[in-house]
Amino acid sequence: MKSGKQRKAELKANRVKRETTRPVLRGGEPRREVSGGTAPCNPHNLAPSNSFGLPEFAQRGYYMDVLFKCAGCEKEEVWSATRQKWWYEVAKGSVESKAKLCNACRRVERERKAQARRVHLEGVAAKLSKQSAA
Ligand SMILES: [Zn+2]
Numbered sequence: 122m123k124s125g126k127q128r129k130a131e132l133k134a135n136r137v138k139r140e141t142t143r144p145v146l147r148g149g150e151p152r153r154e155v156s157g158g159t160a161p162c163n164p165h166n167l168a169p170s171n172s173f174g175l176p177e178f179a180q181r182g183y184y185m186d187v188l189f190k191c192a193g194c195e196k197e198e199v200w201s202a203t204r205q206k207w208w209y210e211v212a213k214g215s216v217e218s219k220a221k222l223c224n225a226c227r228r229v230e231r232e233r234k235a236q237a238r239r240v241h242l243e244g245v246a247a248k249l250s251k252q253s254a255a
Contacts, residue, residue: 193226
């Protein structure tokens with residue numbers, strides 16, 4: 122039978138061994154967030170919301186770059202922390218909303234909307250000029 126002292130020494134040796142051989146990255150999955158970009162969150166600037174409690178980024182106190190998949194082309198793109206801050210605090214986007222389209226798809230969508238608006242306004246203008254001519 123081992124004495125308490127011996128047992129203690131053994132445990133300590135094991136602990137040291139464990140600590141020195143432990144891999145640098147502990148525990149499974151790499152983080153989903155892209156490392157690097159963060160931006161401080163100011164909850165007072167957020168758009169009012171009916172939901173209870175603060176959104177995740179407000180609880181954490183800062184925004185983090187996140188990867189998302191574009192709803193248009195399924196490409197993965199980074200929604201950067203500074204752009205999130207702009208969206209939620211300057212543009213007053215809903216705190217429940219998230220990035221949906223990649224840059225390329227957003228540009229296409231913007232162009233499509235602008236085109237639709239032009240067609241609509243031209244139609245209205247044509248109708249008005251017809252009315253005033255009559
Ligand atoms: Zn896209």
